[in-house]
Amino acid sequence: xxxxxxxxxxxxxxxxxxxxxxxxxxxxxxxxxxxxxxxxxxxxxxxxxxxxxxxxxxxxxxxxxxxxxxxxxxxxxxxxxxxxxxxxxxxxxxxxxxxxxxxxxxxxxxxxxxxxxxxxxxxxxxxxxxxxxxxxxxxxxxxxxxxxxxxxxxxxxxxxxxxxxxxxxxxxxxxx
Amino acid sequence: xxxxxxxxxxxxxxxxxxxxxxxxxxxxxxxxxxxxxxxxxxxxxxxxxxxxxxxxxxxxxxxxxxxxxxxxxxxxxxxxxxxxxxxxxxxxxxxxxxxxxxxxxxxxxxxxxxxxxxxxxxxxxxxxxxxxxxxxxxxxxxxxxxxxxxxxxxxxxxxxxxxxxxxxxxxxxxxx
Numbered sequence: 016x017x018x019x020x021x022x023x024x025x026x027x028x029x030x031x032x033x034x035x036x037x038x039x040x041x042x043x044x045x046x047x048x049x050x051x052x053x054x055x056x057x058x059x060x061x062x063x064x065x066x067x068x069x070x071x072x073x074x075x076x077x078x079x080x081x082x083x084x085x086x087x088x089x090x091x092x093x094x095x096x097x098x099x100x101x102x103x104x105x106x107x108x109x110x111x112x113x114x115x116x117x118x119x120x121x122x123x124x125x126x127x128x129x130x131x132x133x134x135x136x137x138x139x140x141x142x143x144x145x146x147x148x149x150x151x152x153x154x155x156x157x158x159x160x161x162x163x164x165x166x167x168x169x170x171x172x173x174x175x176x177x178x179x180x181x182x183x184x185x186x187x188x189x190x191x
Numbered sequence: 192x193x194x195x196x197x198x199x200x201x202x203x204x205x206x207x208x209x210x211x212x213x214x215x216x217x218x219x220x221x222x223x224x225x226x227x228x229x230x231x232x233x234x235x236x237x238x239x240x241x242x243x244x245x246x247x248x249x250x251x252x253x254x255x256x257x258x259x260x261x262x263x264x265x266x267x268x269x270x271x272x273x274x275x276x277x278x279x280x281x282x283x284x285x286x287x288x289x290x291x292x293x294x295x296x297x298x299x300x301x302x303x304x305x306x307x308x309x310x311x312x313x314x315x316x317x318x319x320x321x322x323x324x325x326x327x328x329x330x331x332x333x334x335x336x337x338x339x340x341x342x343x344x345x346x347x348x349x350x351x352x353x354x355x356x357x358x359x360x361x362x363x364x365x366x367x
Contacts (some may be wrong), residue, residue, distance in 0.1 A: 030282035040282045044302065047272040050265060079255035079276075086259050087266065089226060096223040096259075106206035106216045126220065 018055035024189050026052055027170065041170050041191065043080065043141050056188070057084070060167055061091045063186055064137055069164050072134035073097050075125070075156060077148055078104070080141035084169070088139060097129035099152045110158040114151035123148070125155040132160035143168040143187060146177025153182055194231040200365050202228055203346065217346050217367065219256065219317045232364070233260070236343055237267045239362055240313055245340050248310035249273050251301070251332060253324055254280070256317035260345070264315060273305035275328045286334040290327035299324070301331040308336035319344040319363060322353025329358055 026045045033040040046052050064071055071094055076085025078100040089096035102111065102122035111124045130136060136156050138149060143166070153163050163183040171177065171187030178185040202221045209216040222228050240247055247270055252261025254276040265272035278287065278298035285300045306312060312332050314325060319342070329339050339359040347353065347363035354361040 028283070033282040034279060042282050044274060044281070044305075047262060047265070047274075048305070050269045050271070053262065053266055053272075079258055082255055082258040083262050083272075086223060086229065087262055089223070090229055090263065093226050095226070096229075098220060098223075100255075103210060105220070106209040106218050107204070129220075129224070 018049070018051045020055060020059050020188070023052045023056050023059075027189060041142065041189075043083075043169050046169075047083070053087070056169070057087045057091060059188065060084070060088050060139075063167070064088070064092065064165065067164060070135055071137055071164070073130055073136045073161065075099055075130075075136055075138045075152055077138070077140040077152055081139050084141065085139045088137075095129070097125065099123050099125050099155060110155050112151045112154045112158070114147050114154075116147060123151045123155060125152075125159070127159065130156060130159040130161040134161045135164045136161045138163055138166045138183070139168075140166075141169045143171040143175075143177045143185065145175050146180035149177065150180045194225070194227045196231060196235050196364070199228045199232045199235075203365060217318065217365075219259075219345050223259070229263070232345070233263045233267060235364065236260070236264050236315075239343070240264070240268065240341065243340060246311055247313055247340070249306055249312045249337065251275055251306075251312055251314045251328055253314070253316040253328060257315050260317065261315045264313075271305070273301065275299050275301050275331060286331050288327045288330045288334070290323050290330075292323060299327045299331060301328075301335070303335065306332060306335040306337040310337045311340045312337045314339055314342045314359070315344075316342075317345045319347040319353045319361065321351050322356035325353065326356045 028042045030040040073095045074085045074089040086096045108127040109124045166185045168187040170189045173190050204218045206216040249271045250261045250265040262272045284303040287300045342361045344363045346365045
C-alpha cells in the first residue's frame with residue numbers, strides 16, 4: 016500500500032523528558048527509515064508550495080534538520096537550496112542576525128550570494144517552537160531583499176505561538 | 192547544456208584561512224544553487240553505489256553536511272537514511288563512540304534501531320580529512336553489526352591520509 020500523509024505523521028516518535036525533564040521531544044528521523052514515507056512527505060510539501068501559485072526561487076533550510084528536507088524539496092521544484100547556519104560555519108561574505116534563545120543570544124548566518132533581491136523564498140525546518148530561529152531566518156532573507164512567501168514545518172508546537180513571531184504564513188503538517 | 196560531473200566539481204569554492212589561518216576551506220554549498228548540478232552529483236554517487244553490485248540497505252550521513260546528500264542518495268536508491276550526530280542530539284536507545292578531534296575527544300551517537308545486523312551500509316559525508324569522524328561512524332555501524340561497504344565523499348584531503356583509518360573502501364569525487 017502506498018504511504019498516505021496520515022501514515023507519515025504516525026512515524027514521528029515522542030520521547031518524554033528529552034533532552035531534559037519536562038520536554039517532550041518529537042523525533043522525525045523514523046520517517047527516513049521508510050523511503051516511501053519520505054517521498055510522500057516531500058511530495059506533500061511540494062504540492063502545497065505549488066498551490067501558492069507564486070514563483071519560488073529558493074528553499075532556505077535551517078541547520079541541521081532543515082538540511083534533511085530542504086534539498087529534497089528544492090530538487091523536486093528545480094530551485095536553489097540555501098542554508099542558514101550558526102555563526103562561524105559558513106565561509107565568505109555573510110549576512111547575520113542575533114536572536115534570543117532560552118538562555119541567551121545566538122547568531123545565525125547566511126551566505127550573501129544565496130538570495131538575489133526580489134526572489135521568493137520558502138523556509139523549511141522540522142519543528143516550529145518559539146519561532147525564534149525561523150524569525151531569524153526571515154530576517155536574513157529580508158537583509159538580502161528576498162521575500163519569504165511561506166514557512167513550512169513538519170511539526171508545530173502551537174501552544175508556544177511561534178507563528179505569531181513570523182511575517183510569512185506558516186504551514187505545519189503536525190500541530191501539537 | 193546538461194551538467195557534467197566535471198562542471199559540478201568546478202562549483203566547489205575555496206576560502207583561504209577559514210575558519211582559521213592556514214586552513215583552506217572547501218565550500219560545497221554553491222552546488223546547491225544549481226539543482227541540475229545537485230541531480231548530476233547525486234546520480235553520480237548513486238551509479239557508483241549500484242556498480243558495487245551489492246545490496247544496499249542503509250545510507251548513513253554525518254551531521255550536518257552529510258544530511259544534505261544522504262537523504263537524496265537514499266531516496267534514489269529506495270533505502271533508509273540514518274544520521275550520525277554529536278552527543279545529546281538524538282533521543283531513544285543509542286550506540287555511541289568516542290573519537291579524537293584536534294583538541295580533544297568528542298562523542299558520536301546513532302539510534303540503535305537504525306541498522307539491523309547484517310545490513311549493508313554506505314556512509315556519506317561532504318569531506319574526508321583526518322578520517323576520525325568517518326572511522327567513528329564505521330565503529331557505530333559495527334556496533335549494530337552492520338557492514339560498511341563504501342565510504343563516499345565529495346572532497347578528500349589526500350595528504351591527511353584519512354582513508355588509511357577506514358576499514359571500508361573510500362570513493363571521493365574531488366581529491367585535493
